[in-house]
Ligand code: SF4
């Protein structure tokens with residue numbers, strides 16, 4: 219089977235696709251690379267000018283670091299702090315944010331959208347469901363919070379705040395084999411009981427026919443509750459749950475808002491490609507070295 223990616227669902231926040239024709243190790247490598255090696259921007263340094271809220275500076279700094287920021291898809295847009303030649307913060311490696319909220323006569327809630335960026339390419343990620351953003355803290359009358367925060371480029375293996383996803387999982391395609399003869403022997407109430415035994419709503423009743431049908435086999439999470447229920451009903455073997463094909467995987471990738479999920483996957487594949495190209499070059503070079511024979515003395519550095 220040749221390698222293939224088929225998109226099942228694509229929205230601003232979520233991408234569901236089938237990856238087929240690969241070994242589980244390749245699917246898992248892609249998952250791990252997406253989680254740990256796709257670079258994004260996140261707040262890494264915070265200067266406090268005034269914090270009279272009830273929360274300590276460290277607490278607020280940690281919350282600021284975890285706020286998802288939009289990150290350019292173009293890798294050359296920013297350098298990591300390790301790659302930049304500046305000694306602190308410069309426009310090539312850093313985006314500056316300011317937060318200045320004062321509660322005068324009434325209590326005020328401070329939200330992530332109160333952070334103002336000095337670069338349009340990196341701003342606080344917006345979610346239509348929560349237009350104000352993430353609640354950072356609440357200020358009582360006459361309290362204030364004034365900070366300057368610096369966002370830098372990094373990846374999830376250094377700190378989870380740079381992970382571009384809130385969910386990145388894959389599963390094997392389930393195969394659900396129903397025995398129609400055994401199902402026909404069930405009474406109406408037993409059929410309903412069997413359908414209700416599945417917590418993932420995999421089964422349904424076919425309209426007007428009274429038969430049990432599979433509504434969406436992809437919802438199956440291999441809990442085996444339906445097999446247990448069939449056994450309890452004295453119908454062992456009425457349903458059998460297995461993995462359909464060993465090299466078809468359904469991926470679900472949900473973004474934090476840093477990037478579109480499809481871009482996260484594209485970048486993950488790019489990182490994987492770069493790593494494998496490097497590995498292949500090293501192996502080729504090793505192959506060109508004279509073969510190691512018995513008795514050779516190897517020097518380990
Ligand atoms: S294994 Fe669990 S999730 Fe899958 S069909 Fe059976 S009851 Fe539903």
Ligand SMILES: [Zn+2]
Nearest residue numbers: 302304308311
């Ligand atoms: Zn710099």
